[in-house]
Amino acid sequence: MTVAVSDLTVRPITGPDELPLFNRFPYLLNDEFAGDLAEGRRHPAWMWLALAGDRPVARLSFWAPHRGDAPLLLDVLDVDDEAADLDRETTLEHLLRTALAATLPEGTVPPEYLRYVSADWRSDPREHRAVAERMAVVEKTGGSLLVERLRFQWDLKDAAPSPGDRLRFREIRDEQEMRDLMARALQGSLDAHHRNELRTKTPEEVVSDEFAEEFGRYSTPRSWWRIAATPDGEPVGFVLPARNVMHPIIGYIAVLPEHRGNGYIDDLLAEGTRVLVEEGGETYIRAATDLGNTPMAEAFARAGYATISRIIDMVWDAPL
Numbered sequence: 438m439t440v441a442v443s444d445l446t447v448r449p450i451t452g453p454d455e456l457p458l459f460n461r462f463p464y465l466l467n468d469e470f471a472g473d474l475a476e477g478r479r480h481p482a483w484m485w486l487a488l489a490g491d492r493p494v495a496r497l498s499f500w501a502p503h504r505g506d507a508p509l510l511l512d513v514l515d516v517d518d519e520a521a522d523l524d525r526e527t528t529l530e531h532l533l534r535t536a537l538a539a540t541l542p543e544g545t546v547p548p549e550y551l552r553y554v555s556a557d558w559r560s561d562p563r564e565h566r567a568v569a570e571r572m573a574v575v576e577k578t579g580g581s582l583l584v585e586r587l588r589f590q591w592d593l594k595d596a597a598p599s600p601g602d603r604l605r606f607r608e609i610r611d612e613q614e615m616r617d618l619m620a621r622a623l624q625g626s627l628d629a630h631h632r633n634e635l636r637t638k639t640p641e642e643v644v645s646d647e648f649a650e651e652f653g654r655y656s657t658p659r660s661w662w663r664i665a666a667t668p669d670g671e672p673v674g675f676v677l678p679a680r681n682v683m684h685p686i687i688g689y690i691a692v693l694p695e696h697r698g699n700g701y702i703d704d705l706l707a708e709g710t711r712v713l714v715e716e717g718g719e720t721y722i723r724a725a726t727d728l729g730n731t732p733m734a735e736a737f738a739r740a741g742y743a744t745i746s747r748i749i750d751m752v753w754d755a756p757l
Contacts, residue, residue: 462515477504584629589742598707598740622691655679676709685719
């Protein structure tokens with residue numbers, strides 16, 4: 438007999454003591470939840486369970502970059518994929534609608550839905566079904582796919598790429614210089630998030646949001662940021678090697694529109710990698726780019742960055 442949603446108990450966890458119950462679903466983020474709760478990136482009131490009696494059958498969680506922030510992501514949406522007595526999509530939709538209504542102020546657009554998936558998830562029938570069902574649930578509530586992204590990792594055991602001698606690298610003079618270059622780099626961007634934001638914002642507004650929401654998470658100095666220039670001093674691009682709340686990363690990398698097509702992205706990526714290793718002492722580096730951004734993906738591959746997984750990003754354009 439299929440478990441009816443009317444028979445489910447849907448509630449937040451009571452606290453960290455219920456993490457073992459919450460973590461009965463396998464997912465790569467499970468080991469991070471305790472730390473997130475301790476540091477305020479998650480709250481018990483943001484971590485929801487659907488229970489059939491005492492059995493957890495689905496779960497959901499929101500995440501924020503800092504204590505006190507509103508939810509930035511909905512990054513956990515799981516169901517018991519092996520249960521024979523569940524209508525999985527109906528169960529997930531009921532959980533999702535209940536949690537969103539209880540967690541977000543009325544009239545709020547839900548935060549972006551993000552799910553980590555295997556690099557070859559489409560070739561695994563079980564994972565393909567699981568991902569497709571979760572995406573279908575988000576779509577039923579008004580969400581849509583924004584982009585699929587590739588995640589990369591470079592390890593110290595791999596040969597470090599060399600920036601060569603075509604460009605000269607220097608630190609930024611001040612924040613405004615970097616803001617101006619970033620706004621210029623948005624022209625013709627292949628990044629889906631940027632293209633989506635530019636539908637309603639100016640390039641300067643998009644850059645301001647990046648500084649407020651992304652770069653503020655970095656725990657490393659801005660003296661690591663590099664501007665690349667020709668020998669006569671003309672800027673051609675920039676790279677932001679950094680460490681966010683979890684990993685050392687290539688936070689942002691771009692070639693200015695008038696200098697694209699010359700292979701400068703390889704030099705920029707090599708310099709960003711060098712800074713993290715030599716100045717930061719890092720032994721691995723994470724990075725990501727959109728599946729459709731073929732030039733950037735190929736640059737990561739040339740530099741020895743291996744694809745470790747993918748990310749599904751979905752968004753809502755209006756409140757539920």
